[in-house]
Amino acid sequence: MATLTLTLSPANPAPGATVTATYAVSGAPADRVVTISGAATLDGAPLNASGTFTLTHATLYTAPTAAGLTFTATADPKVWTAVAPAS
Amino acid sequence: MVTVTGRATVDGAALTATATLTVTGGRTPLVLGMNSTDAWATRLAEVGPTGITARRWYATDTKNQRTSISNTVADGMIPVVSYKLGPLTAAHTSYITAEANYLAGLGVPVYAAINHEPYQDMTAAQYLASQRALAPILAAKANIRVGPILHGWLLDSAANRTSNFIPWLATDLFDDGTYDFMGIDSYQTGSDASPGPVGPGDRIAPLKTVLAGIGHATTPIVIGEYNAWRADSLATTQVFLDDPQVTLACLWNNTGGVGKVLDGDRLTWFRTFKADSRIQS
Numbered sequence: 001m002a003t004l005t006l007t008l009s010p011a012n013p014a015p016g017a018t019v020t021a022t023y024a025v026s027g028a029p030a031d032r033v034v035t036i037s038g039a040a041t042l043d044g045a046p047l048n049a050s051g052t053f054t055l056t057h058a059t060l061y062t063a064p065t066a067a068g069l070t071f072t073a074t075a076d077p078k079v080w081t082a083v084a085p086a087s
Numbered sequence: 088m089v090t091v092t093g094r095a096t097v098d099g100a101a102l103t104a105t106a107t108l109t110v111t112g113g114r115t116p117l118v119l120g121m122n123s124t125d126a127w128a129t130r131l132a133e134v135g136p137t138g139i140t141a142r143r144w145y146a147t148d149t150k151n152q153r154t155s156i157s158n159t160v161a162d163g164m165i166p167v168v169s170y171k172l173g174p175l176t177a178a179h180t181s182y183i184t185a186e187a188n189y190l191a192g193l194g195v196p197v198y199a200a201i202n203h204e205p206y207q208d209m210t211a212a213q214y215l216a217s218q219r220a221l222a223p224i225l226a227a228k229a230n231i232r233v234g235p236i237l238h239g240w241l242l243d244s245a246a247n248r249t250s251n252f253i254p255w256l257a258t259d260l261f262d263d264g265t266y267d268f269m270g271i272d273s274y275q276t277g278s279d280a281s282p283g284p285v286g287p288g289d290r291i292a293p294l295k296t297v298l299a300g301i302g303h304a305t306t307p308i309v310i311g312e313y314n315a316w317r318a319d320s321l322a323t324t325q326v327f328l329d330d331p332q333v334t335l336a337c338l339w340n341n342t343g344g345v346g347k348v349l350d351g352d353r354l355t356w357f358r359t360f361k362a363d364s365r366i367q368s
Contacts, residue, residue: 002097002098002100002102003102003104004093004094004095004097004102004103004104005104006091006092006093006104006105006106007106008091008106008107008108011106011107011108011109012108012109012110012111013108013110013111014110014111014114014331015110015113015114015329015331015365016114016326016328016329016330016331019108021091021093021106023093023095023104025095025097025102028097028098057097057098058096058097058098058099059095059096059097059098060095060096061093061094061095062093062094062095064091064092064093065091065092065093066089066090066091066092066108067089068089069089069091069108083329084108084110085110
């Protein structure tokens with residue numbers, strides 16, 4: 001069972017400071033490599049071939065939400081930033 | 088304490104996480120001021136009086152602005168006064184001594200500067216001489232906060248920062264506590280017909296770098312004048328609120344030179360900005 005964590009840095013910002021929120025997923029099954037094998041006969045001769053692909057996790061992160069903060073996406077989909085409001 | 092909630096989907100499964108945030112050290116309210124040289128009542132009515140608690144004045148050695156400054160105090164506002172005197176002369180010491188006594192007699196906080204925007208008015212050496220002779224006279228009065236006010240646009244390029252901004256800083260006056268703040272006047276580059284890319288709020292970051300470089304990273308910042316040709320550039324001044332190091336900012340609400348009276352979407356933006364709870368009321 002996968003779990004999601006959210007880390008805020010800094011956790012005690014001054015008003016106006018940039019807060020960075022970073023997602024992390026743990027407990028998800030490892031990516032799987034799948035091998036597909038095939039065979040054919042050409043002019044009576046048996047031929048074999050195989051190829052692989054990797055099954056990765058489809059993860060979609062959404063903007064964190066909080067009263068008084070508006071998070072903006074960064075180039076890293078796991079990372080979002082906001083400006084700390086007045087206390 | 089603020090709770091932040093995050094959500095993600097992993098292989099179609101919805102996941103939620105929370106974390107908490109504590110904002111510390113709430114800022115001292117930003118003092119917001121304005122100047123209008125010949126239509127103050129009209130401009131104040133346009134922007135709305137709530138949140139305008141300072142008024143910028145420009146004095147010379149032949150026009151001390153005492154009546155205007157006293158009227159500002161009578162209106163419950165903080166005077167922000169610059170004495171544009173030029174290169175130091177013997178007469179300046181007695182003149183500023185008299186003005187310091189007058190300002191002290193007002194009994195309210197006053198911001199004051201000597202020779203704002205000096206670049207191209209005099210040499211750096213002449214400017215520093217005037218600062219070292221006259222700023223301490225003002226600083227000796229408990230209610231007067233003193234600092235330099237330089238051209239913000241000189242921060243826009245590394246060459247100007249190095250040659251025409253940093254050499255004009257009297258670091259000894261920061262070191263010995265004569266200066267209470269570091270000031271700049273900051274306007275959007277370009278013109279109304281051809282607005283430039285640098286907004287008035289864009290100089291805070293390079294100014295802070297300069298202050299850190301002279302060992303005074305936390306010196307309060309004052310914006311003696313600011314304005315912008317366009318609303319999106321005026322919006323760069325959001326940093327004045329978001330950065331608690333900025334303690335006072337005065338809108339130059341005049342048309343002429345690098346200024347333009349607020350109207351349209353610029354006026355709308357400013358009125359919204361001014362309504363923020365972090366503005367001194």
